[in-house]
Amino acid sequence: MEDLGLKIFGAILTTIMAFAVGMTYGGIVRKLTARVQNRFGPPFYQNFLDLVKLQSKKTNVAHGFMGHTAPVWIMVASITVLMFIPILNGNLWFPNLSFHGDLIFILYMMVFGSLGMALGAGQTGNPNSAIGVTRGLSMMVGFEIPFVLALVALMVQYHTTSIQDLMQIQHESGTWLIFSNPFAFLAALFASLGMFRYSPFDIVGAPAELASGPMSEFGGKYLGTMMSGGSIFAFIKLTLYVDLFLGGAGNPDHTGIWATLAGIGVLLIKTFTLYMVPVFYGWVSPRYRTEQAIRYFWGWPTALGIIGLIWAVY
């Protein structure tokens, strides 16, 4: 019973941490973007203010059942995936369910939120939403291919589909997978550009063109829930990348409280560095059209993924 209580506590702690980190990263990016554009910019906690404001809106309009539950789908999908991702290597504090999930399962679950969103946006009946959903799904077809190729390369190379095992391999051999299979890492990195939807791949939201696409009919509490779900999801993607390619964080041999805090610190540094890649790329790029984006992903990133796969086999 005590064990169960600890696990629930760990799960709640993980969720809060993912939420806080995701939101703060978003705020820091807004600030940095402003500095790059020679502006002063909002404070780094601006996203929290936005969230409180959205949640304290007095009226909210929903368009039917799916529209009403779409933000919940995003939230549920985010937290579910979060539970299956090992945050720290071999940690006793928040192991969650990371021993049971594997990469293939996570690949499936990561699409779940977008799918709920697509259904919800479809029900609002806004033409902008419909176009946004079409674009989002086409882009997903684009970036999923290099991403899956990269993951398959890892699975083939080490004969395992468990993230935990891959982290353990990196810990034991002392080299990160970014060095043992650089091509897979590059392919996954290119795919992450599409996943984070910064420029040039912000074709789904496209505020000036599609009026924020799938979100256009969601205001107030719906938008707030989506925002928090999205923040958690950003943290998930970053942690997954760090776990797979950058050696993860934390040390299974030391699980004291200081070692845990140090592990979290390392995780934050690694995830933030990784997060800067799509952000930097976004600062210097205008927006692609949908077919250009897909062609981009099916070009070099896919080629790199295939090279990575060949590298893994031989």
Place this chain on the structure above:
Amino acid sequence: MINDKDSQKIVDYIQNFSRKHSLFVMAYGTGCGAIEIPATMTSRYDAERFGIRGAATPRQADVLLITGYLATKTLKRVIRVYEQMQEPKYVIGFGSCTINGGMYYDSYNTINALEQYIPVDVYINGCMPRPESVISGFIKLQELIQQGKADNGKRYRENLEWYRANQKKIIKNWKMPDYNW
């Protein structure tokens, strides 16, 4: 304890604080004044440091910014946009044209006083107002929000009949649902 007055005050304070520092603006560029909006939002005057940010659709917006003269034909769209916004919502009238008609006071196809058709929280005068005055108008709105005096949606709901009568005087072919938010 949850419902006693002091804790309600604290909640109100936090809510008003975040409302005031996070204004999503639906800039309805009706008149020539719209040209000042990009200047206000971009590097030189940087409205984002006050938490003022553009919203793409009325559902997400808090502030409706009417920038200048309103043609009678546009009024219909403005009303629809206004009614789609979620409470609490605020309206800023921008430029002399929204106050008394400005230099279009005797035009046959613009309305004169915006206040007759939708409630307005803050007016910014000038033809056209510079970004500094736009930002000072926003700060005035922030003060009103913090004091809890910006009750635009409530005023509209309570005086709906009066506003509707005025609106229908201008819009002859009223083919909208009577209350659609």
